[in-house]
Amino acid sequence: MKSKVMAVAVLISGVISMCGCHSHEYSEATCTQPKTCIGCGETEGEALPHLFSNATCTKPKTCKKCGATEGSATGHSVSIGACPECGTIINADVLYKIEFQLNQSYQFMDMAITAINTTDQDNLSTVYMDFMIAWAHFENVKANLRDASYICKDYPDLSTLKAKIDKAERADLSKPESKDVDDLNAFLTRANKFKDLYDDALKEFS
Numbered sequence: 460m461k462s463k464v465m466a467v468a469v470l471i472s473g474v475i476s477m478c479g480c481h482s483h484e485y486s487e488a489t490c491t492q493p494k495t496c497i498g499c500g501e502t503e504g505e506a507l508p509h510l511f512s513n514a515t516c517t518k519p520k521t522c523k524k525c526g527a528t529e530g531s532a533t534g535h536s537v538s539i540g541a542c543p544e545c546g547t548i549i550n551a552d553v554l555y556k557i558e559f560q561l562n563q564s565y566q567f568m569d570m571a572i573t574a575i576n577t578t579d580q581d582n583l584s585t586v587y588m589d590f591m592i593a594w595a596h597f598e599n600v601k602a603n604l605r606d607a608s609y610i611c612k613d614y615p616d617l618s619t620l621k622a623k624i625d626k627a628e629r630a631d632l633s634k635p636e637s638k639d640v641d642d643l644n645a646f647l648t649r650a651n652k653f654k655d656l657y658d659d660a661l662k663e664f665s
């Protein structure tokens with residue numbers, strides 16, 4: 460009877476000594492793994508939490524320690540123009556095309572204004588001719604505005620610019636009806652109104 464008890468005791472001590480043959484040597488806990496024994500793989504505690512940076516326009520939330528990501532990038536907050544979040548110019552090529560049209564229109568506008576401002580006011584026939592030249596330049600301005608508006612139409616963020624361009628483009632700018640001074644003045648009034656709307660549209664673009 461006594462010998463049987465001894466045998467069990469020996470067996471237990473044997474098990475204990477087998478398990479205690481190494482003291483655990485833990486690696487540091489990481490975002491994905493708790494402290495882990497290099498020898499036997501036993502773990503202690505829990506994995507550390509990720510240290511996420513905020514999502515940006517182009518990158519999802521990203522752990523500063525392990526690079527793990529969560530969710531998705533926020534995307535730029537504009538469809539065109541400078542992103543207020545990151546400063547990237549979105550669709551720069553489209554903006555360039557609009558700028559090109561507006562620059563063209565500005566050349567014609569300048570010629571029209573010059574034709575009006577340099578006319579000989581003492582000679583109504585000359586005034587009429589110069590106003591007709593101005594009117595032709597204004598027509599070219601309008602053609603450029605139509606092209607610019609057409610480019611804008613696909614970009615909701617340009618809706619204000621497009622509205623202002625369209626408003627200028629639709630301004631009544633019929634040519635002077637005669638050499639009569641009233642008709643010439645009426646044309647000047649139309650031209651001034653058009654120029655105001657035009658300037659307003661250009662200001663919106665800059």
Ligand SMILES: [Zn+2]
Nearest residue numbers: 483496498499
């Ligand atoms: Zn171990």
Ligand SMILES: [Zn+2]
Nearest residue numbers: 490509522525
């Ligand atoms: Zn992490």
Ligand SMILES: [Zn+2]
Nearest residue numbers: 516535542545
């Ligand atoms: Zn952005």
